[in-house]
Amino acid sequence: MTHPIPEFVPQHLQAIGVEVTDDQLQRLAAYPYLMLETNKQFNLTAIREPEEAWKRHIIDSLTLVPGLIEWPENSKLVDVGTGGGLPGIPIAIAIPKLKVTLLETTGKKANFCKHAAEVLGLNNVVVINNRAETIGQNKLYREQFDMAVSRAVGPMRILLEFMLPLVKVGGWMYALKGPALEQELADAGDALAKLGAGEIVAVEAYPDEFENHSVVVGIEKADRTPKTYPRLPGIPKQQPL
Template identity: 40%
Template sequence: MLDREGLLANFTRDTGITLPGEQVSRLEDYIRLLQEYNQKVKLTAITAEEEIWRKHVLDSLLIFLALEIPAGARLVDVGTGAGIPGLLLKIYRPDLRVVLVESQRKKVTFLEEVVAKLGLQHIECLWSRAEELGRQEGYRESFDLAVARALAGMNTLVEYCLPLVRVGGSMVAYKGPGGEEELEAAARAIRMLGGKTGAVWRGRLPGGLEERMLITIRKETPTPALYPRRPGMPAKRPLA
């Protein structure tokens, strides 16, 4: 297993993504806080530092190979959990204006603690469900980019994310090798919600053999007022 320095060197060589020293230091602080808090509240099953770097941090940064994110973009991370990927993207790109959405209060408490201790600005931690946020003024159709990782199938995920994205913006779903089948099953839901499938990035997790897909959905028309449906419905009865 490579140490952190080796992982970062190989990641930069393979992707061209370089992490400045200040970002590396903040990411180290995040990992330390995650490991400490994880002893009290289950945030991740991955606890070894090198694996957190590989499976959480570097995996999150693969999005910068999938699409170009403009300076100052407004980003929402739906079902962020421990802040993955949204908080990690904010640390790497401080210019981003980020909203982290999480339905479990104990996880939001962790996120608030990390944001305070790292001194991050222009980042909001919300205790909410995507179905509720997608109907609120100031959030509905107001984001340049919505991201989600390890949250739900694509036909559910698009109902969580697309109502939050402005026309002309995008959502990106982090997926494994089954993403192609999920995307096919979600084709009608994507159209219904105002989206259109964009680029699909395929690659592998840094330092490993795990396959990764990053699926981009462009928002072309406004989402009908019917969506998102009430909390729980997108998961219970996915659009087909």
């Protein structure tokens, strides 16, 4: 079954530097309908219309793609706090050569992600229903990923403790942030120093003519994260570094 694609989509994809095939475009188009159908059962997203989902969820998630596309085949990416699969599912559709792990604490949301990956035929996606603090201390996942991504999860000083322990030395974490990024990075000075962060790169996610002012920030994993981190579940949010 094909789904309508809003007229603005090709222009927006071109503006953010993302190229997709017709098959990928149809998978992207099917995804918001899956989300909105599931929304009838429980609150997966506040968005109620496919066009709004394209603008606020899908295009926004795809702004991460230009920074990820050059990673080699079978590079491992983890989406921390994916919710209903954002940004991980759009990334998995747009860059099928990546091995994408979706990490989500809430069981219903994790189950939706599994369902969506199956319906969309995403063989490069696995879903973990657990907390970042827990798997960050599990040797099967700790420092095993080339990349970690997140969107709308929390302040940078908290995100760093969730994400960097999962990333290999030499890998990168990428986050979509708003105009308060500079202050968030200033507040995160201790976390950056303690968790093994290196180079920081920030780029505007959208061209100037767009009203959206999201910023993609990339942070290199330069050193191994001390075993102390991440701390026990709940502590990173209650007592940020």
